Amino acid sequence: MDASGDRIVGLLVRCRFDTGDVNMFTGYGSVTWDGVTYLGAGQALSIGEAGVTSGDDIPGLTITLSGLDPEVIALAELEEFQRRRVTVLLALFNDQGQIETADVLWDGIADTMDSDDSPDAATTTLGMEPRSMELGRKFPFYYLPEDQQRRFPGDRFFDLVQAIQNREDTWGRP
Template identity: 35%
Template sequence: MSRTIPAALLTALGQRTVRLFYAVELIFDSAPLRLWTGYGTKTIDGQTFTGAGSLLQIGGLEEVADLSARAADLTLSGVPSGLVATALAEPYQGRPCRILFGVTNVSAFVEVFGGQMDTMTIVDSGELCEIRLTVESRLVTLERPRIRRYTHESQQSRHPGDSFFSFVTDLQDKEVVWGRKKA
């Protein structure tokens, strides 16, 4: 996927010493969760991200030339057991997720992944837990079958009151005379 990289970010990447970071934004119903791979808080795109340091791991990011749907894996280690109940209770599937890339001393960033949360696995070892979340690319929606029918009932479920398909059942056994005299 081609993307525009801001000039400030390109300049920073050309420096002798570069400190890179990734940031993850997970949009839950109760409140968004924003984490970054550094320490302390960081403001990105007007939002405050909490530092997770090495406890946040991101895997599966890859650029492909075709339109294939890819997934990314997010792992948050060292989670207190009390927060696991919150993770289990919060609906997460299909919620938006963004992964950003940047340089610590530059405000510019690039979105390297955008998609939806898919599956969550929790590994509990007693006091601390590890939460693994798979996020699917936005392109995965292209692979899902669209189950739509050209019937009045199907049209009513999407657009109540629309009578466009109301005569389809009457037409199925009709003989249409086209280009010849009726016998």
Template identity: 30%
Template sequence: MNFSIPISLNTSTWNLDWAGVTYLGAFGIGTIGTIDDSPGEIKGLGFELSGVPSANIALALDDAAVVQGTLVTIRTAILNAAFQVVDAPIEWEGRLDTMSIQEDGETCTISVTAESTAVDLLRGAPLTTSNADQQALYPGDRAFEYVVQQADKPVVWPSKDWFIFTAKR
């Protein structure tokens, strides 16, 4: 999780080093929802950290304002026989959305939901292929200057006979 101080965890009981980052072993203190890659659906994900001492709840509340929009990357670590990380391809990427805290007096559970970055593909593009947008991006570029005048105009190509006749001359 890319907070101002990144948090890197893994679901084992030991620390894993990969690409200059140490992923702390966090087995048993938290869960990650199941990644569901259903065709045609973009689903979010849930994270839960349980058993947090109530005295530390202030730390979570202090960061509540920076939770929304924080980038989250989930990787699957591929280990060799010596339990060294060989590769860690990205399985899921998203942004944190909402955080909730449940407290029972001694410990608390912090839950966070995340939205997949794939939802960005569903949003419309703010720019069009118009001359005004092209000028805003690249002043002086005339690539789209005559697009409106050329819209819905038929393009007539000569028949193959014309090319044969012209070639024989």
């Protein structure tokens, strides 16, 4: 956390995994913001730089946890992390260590996880891509009963589409 005038600037990180959320911040102790409690990771939590590019390149962001127990790294590697949402907030703390305000600095999707479980410097780095990358992906969905059943089991709406697609109606004819 850095001092800025009489305020302290810090980062809140919220990772939403299947087994539960992991909420950390770049300080010590614990703080609560918007109903979520963040545990302090201090110097063990570092966030990479998000660059600005031109053209088709969209930069990512990395979060690194260092000084971890190798067993914790092994558990992290078993977690299903890809395509899970990660949000980084920029927070202003008062001199008592309470959050005054916070705003989204980064909203992305977890992509890669690299681990180094050496005894002297055990680290885990989570690589993320921005959520805007989702806009360029094609999601195969067709207006077929099978696709509708996968998304909404029991819904029979598209069963009628195939029955009426080649039907010739005589609307308004004698």
